[in-house]
Amino acid sequence: MKESVKRTTALMKYLPLILLVVVSLFFGILYPRFFSIKNVLNLIRQMSFLMIVSMGMTFIILMGSIDASVGANATFCGVIGALLAPYLGGGAIIIGILAGAGVGALNGTIVTKVKVPSFLVTLSLMGALDGAALLLMHSSPVNISNQTFLDFSNGSLLFSLPNVDLIPIIMIAVCYFVINKTAFGRSLYAIGGNEQATFYSGIRVRQIQIIAFMISGIMAGVAGCLQASMFEAACPYMGDALMMNSIAAVVIGGTQLSGGVGGPLRTVFGVVLIAIIGSGMNFMGVEPATRHIVTGAIMILAVSVNIDRSKMAYVK
Amino acid sequence: MTADVRKTKKIDIKKVVNLVPVIVIIALMIIFSFLSPAFIRFRNLVEILQLSSIYLLIAAGVTFPILMGSIDLSITGIIVGSGVIAATIAPVGGLFTVFLILFIGLCLGLFNGLLVAKIKLPSFIVTLATNFIYCGIAVALTEGYNINIRSNFFSNISNGRMIPGIPNSIILAGVVYIVFVYLSEKTKTGRYIMAIGGKEDVAARMGINVAKYKIIAFALSGLLIGCGTLFLSARLGMASARLGSGYLFNTLIAVVVGGTALSGGVGGVRRTILGVLIITILENGMTLGGIDVRIQYMVKAVILIGSVFLISIPDRSRQDLMK
Numbered sequence: 001m002k003e004s005v006k007r008t009t010a011l012m013k014y015l016p017l018i019l020l021v022v023v024s025l026f027f028g029i030l031y032p033r034f035f036s037i038k039n040v041l042n043l044i045r046q047m048s049f050l051m052i053v054s055m056g057m058t059f060i061i062l063m064g065s066i067d068a069s070v071g072a073n074a075t076f077c078g079v080i081g082a083l084l085a086p087y088l089g090g091g092a093i094i095i096g097i098l099a100g101a102g103v104g105a106l107n108g109t110i111v112t113k114v115k116v117p118s119f120l121v122t123l124s125l126m127g128a129l130d131g132a133a134l135l136l137m138h139s140s141p142v143n144i145s146n147q148t149f150l151d152f153s154n155g156s157l158l159f160s161l162p163n164v165d166l167i168p169i170i171m172i173a174v175c176y177f178v179i180n181k182t183a184f185g186r187s188l189y190a191i192g193g194n195e196q197a198t199f200y201s202g203i204r205v206r207q208i209q210i211i212a213f214m215i216s217g218i219m220a221g222v223a224g225c226l227q228a229s230m231f232e233a234a235c236p237y238m239g240d241a242l243m244m245n246s247i248a249a250v251v252i253g254g255t256q257l258s259g260g261v262g263g264p265l266r267t268v269f270g271v272v273l274i275a276i277i278g279s280g281m282n283f284m285g286v287e288p289a290t291r292h293i294v295t296g297a298i299m300i301l302a303v304s305v306n307i308d309r310s311k312m313a314y315v316k
Numbered sequence: 317m318t319a320d321v322r323k324t325k326k327i328d329i330k331k332v333v334n335l336v337p338v339i340v341i342i343a344l345m346i347i348f349s350f351l352s353p354a355f356i357r358f359r360n361l362v363e364i365l366q367l368s369s370i371y372l373l374i375a376a377g378v379t380f381p382i383l384m385g386s387i388d389l390s391i392t393g394i395i396v397g398s399g400v401i402a403a404t405i406a407p408v409g410g411l412f413t414v415f416l417i418l419f420i421g422l423c424l425g426l427f428n429g430l431l432v433a434k435i436k437l438p439s440f441i442v443t444l445a446t447n448f449i450y451c452g453i454a455v456a457l458t459e460g461y462n463i464n465i466r467s468n469f470f471s472n473i474s475n476g477r478m479i480p481g482i483p484n485s486i487i488l489a490g491v492v493y494i495v496f497v498y499l500s501e502k503t504k505t506g507r508y509i510m511a512i513g514g515k516e517d518v519a520a521r522m523g524i525n526v527a528k529y530k531i532i533a534f535a536l537s538g539l540l541i542g543c544g545t546l547f548l549s550a551r552l553g554m555a556s557a558r559l560g561s562g563y564l565f566n567t568l569i570a571v572v573v574g575g576t577a578l579s580g581g582v583g584g585v586r587r588t589i590l591g592v593l594i595i596t597i598l599e600n601g602m603t604l605g606g607i608d609v610r611i612q613y614m615v616k617a618v619i620l621i622g623s624v625f626l627i628s629i630p631d632r633s634r635q636d637l638m639k
Contacts, residue, residue, distance in 0.1 A: 043335045059392060066440075068443075068444075110621055114621065115625070116621055116624045116625060117578060117624075118580065119387075119440045120387075120568075120621070120624060121621060122621070124388070124565075124616075124617040124620045124621050125617060127565055127613050127614075128614040128616075128617035128618075129618065130613065130614055131609075131610040131611065131612075131613030131614050131617075132610070132614060134609040135608065135611065170336045219400075229526055230435050236508060244444070244445075244448060247441075247444075257441060258439065282568040287456065287457035288450045288455075289455035290456055291452070291454075292448045292449070292451060292452030292455070293446055293448070293449045293452035293453060293456070295445075296445040296446060296447075296448035296449035296452065297449060299441070299444075299448075300431060300437065300441075300445045300446070303437050303438075303441055303442075303445075304431075304435045307436075307437060307438075
């Protein structure tokens, strides 16, 4: 019995890697151009928004909560950045990110103080933010011409690496450090493992939950501004796909929805896997509608493989 | 002594919370009839009831999983899925189309239930994902176009008037609703679902087949959403992959505002009708008052969170920390 449990744990640990190799080989053999330098660069660029948002989502899912508002939040922050860009230039990006942090704080406060389940709070806020974003942009794209704002994605701070590739790498490093090397990160695992016990051992659970939601909001803000800067416009619903994909990426990487198990490096694998599947479907000429079906199916599969059923007395 | 005092106080709060929906309905009616005279006209009231009838069926269906403490977020997916799949197979609009819409709704709900009860996945993540899948199927089948269903029989289900002045959908939806209220309150199935919501491990120890009744609850949800889709499609004479937007929020709000707690075991299908009336009156009144749809979204989000909070006051003790 113990043996088999051990084996499944080992399998779960390496499953994302195995899947990654299998999927890469599949598309690599099917389409020789798949691993051409041009396509790989393209792939990296495509996954940068998802990578940033998924890093934030990792904090939330580690606690056993969920943040369904990230997509709408990214759109919302992108619009705020785009609207302020003509007046503030680079400052608009900071305001956009701060707006994301504010939304995250609101999420966290409602979850912890008003005590409403996180999926419901964030789902409601998703609706409200979509509405607010549409209202702000008058339901049509807001063009950006400010050079400083555009440099946020196209400029390069380091060597000749474009920022749009650099920022996700910085975010991964920061999140890795915060989750693995700080007391805050360890208490995230503790909350995910057993919230009650963590509370009674004197850790300020509610404060940490609010901060985690703020981090997720900040990541959504960064992704939204980056997206707006990359597209040179903030468009309606531009962040919507990020919500499902980031949850799927975190879960497929091996972070359990029940909380307490996983980490940021696993999420990196998850994001790469999702991006490769997405790009592969592009090569195959799969329609957007079919992609939705595939994403949904992947999500159910990923959750059903790695959820820890022993931890849930019963499933709601 | 102190225990007694606490007990009476608790009951008082419960009574107040139970009365809130009725008071809100009356208050909204009064406010909106002052704000716009068109609101109180007979035609508008019939319009409100006709809109309510669709919401009522969907919300009544969703009440079953929520009574168990689960949730069904695939409302939009089941609406577009059942409508579009049925219309693709049988666009004629005969009795077969009617049967097919209901059957496919049931199947989609059943699939949710199987994933939740048999593979043991949390319902919110299952239904979030299946919502994606069902919508994807509907979009793939229609390629963005509407599928017209033109037949008098089909259109009469919603728009015909057996009683002069009152559309059929109001009467039919009322009958279906009463049947399901009976099912939820007077039959074994309904009581077991309630018991599972109250305390699942106790229900299991009592010998209730928890997995079976979970599947039944999700299937009932699918069936009733299918039923709502039938009236919706009949009213518009078409099925489309875009019909379902907005229903998720409105029905969840209706269920919760009516007084069914998300933690399960509290409330009932009977109470959902109050929530449905509140949300349709509110929507109709806001639209007549010229309030922007995008602002309506935000108002609804506030109402949803606020009502979840309000409903959970009587049994705060059950939820110490929130995930």
